[in-house]
Amino acid sequence: MTGKQEDIRVLVVDDQILIRAGVAALLRAAPGMEVVGEAADGEEAVVLAAAHRPDVVLMDIRMPGMSGIAATERILEGAADPAPRVLVLTTFDLDEYVYAALRAGAAGFLLKDAGPQRLLAAVTAVAGGDTLFAPTVTRRLIEAFARRQPPGTGPGRPAGALEVLTGREREVLRLTGRGLSNAGIADELVISEATVKTHLNRAMAKLGLCSRAQAVVAAYESGLVVPGSPG
Structure with missing residues (x-):
């Protein structure tokens, strides 16, 4: 990526100015990256995302005022196609806030203590449409929190919501929830x-989902996949 139009456009969101400035400086120094804005809170992130239409939003979760989770929902709900890919920055890899961010439509998450090369690789990966981690990792994370409530009773999606799907669509969603790739589902x-x-x-269109991770969440919260089951 050498031309301006091919650069990955990134919006950096973090309420801690040193972290925000450091991440932005790292991205600006990297070839093929363009920082289109820096936001100190969720509300500013929503405004800047609408104004600049970034490819990737690096989103902090815990911020005063509007949280990163609420901002992720707002950004993706109001985004024109193609919607930005939201990459959540967090301190804990099994934080309940990360689960909520996945439910909201985030493409993945990255620990704040990740090194510079890991950050750049993560931004490049999600910008290209990939998830940041293997589907099986997503499944383990979601199972950890789905176990806390009976299937179909969670705040995300009631069991009856899947009635809009055809039998084949339900089956593909179920296998996605089990962590299979498209190739694995095809086999x-x-x-x-x-x-x-x-x-x-x-x-995903019928259920209003915007990421594969969000589809996995829906499969569990609707009871289509039961935590701990072989699928």
């Missing part, structure tokens, strides 16, 4: 990867 159902992608995209 399991004996269909093409393109067909898997079509079914998953339709299911």
